[in-house]
Amino acid sequence: MALRTVADGVRLGALVPGELLNTVVLTGPDGDVVVDAGLPWSGRRLAALLRGRHVVEHAVTHAHGDHVGASAWLCRQTGAPLAMGTADADLFEGGRLDTHAGALGRVVLAPLARERRRVDRRLAEGDRVAGFAVLAVPGHSPGTLALWREEDRVLVVGDGPVNVSSDPAAPRWLPLPRGLHDDPAGADAARRRLAGLRPSLVVGLHGRPVAAPDAWARAAGAR
Ligand SMILES: [Zn+2]
Structure with missing residues (x-):
């Protein structure tokens, strides 16, 4: 399996079946940025997905174990x-990463x-x-980030809502325990x-992309 292009310069790579956990490759002016690196044993999969690419930065949406494992x-x-x-x-860099309200x-x-x-680079609101x-x-973690490209209203999110439908226009949501936040x-x-951004496409590090602004805004805004 290879990366699949989901928007201009945006590629999704499944790290587990069903795209329940992903990496995202963003091709910017300087080269490829790999967003999130999955589980400690995702290395082989990442190596296959990224073969031949020039990775200029590895960016992380949030430092939970299933996003920074590799x-x-x-x-x-x-x-x-x-x-x-x-x-x-x-x-x-040296602390405890148990930033979850619940035991799971x-x-x-x-x-x-x-x-x-x-x-190497600490990211804050407005950085590129x-x-x-x-x-x-x-909220999901103390330093959680999302990535937003206003031109075509593409949003990359590390956390949910998690869509399990392969039809981006007809999402179905996977309920997750709130204690993961x-x-x-x-x-x-x-x-x-x-939700207030009304993204035309949401690319998640968990689940499949969503191109249903109303349904996503409802799911994201609901709780
Ligand atoms: Zn996660």
């Missing part, structure tokens, strides 16, 4: 610098972030990543902000 590996393999939100960067995330996801390294604007949307009320507010 981040140190990816930076080592490609020589790419690492970028993430400031609050998550501080934790990733603490017990299952947090230990997946076992290999760490230095963060491969032609996208960084939006600081804390660090701060559930903050995550709600962050999603409401993103």
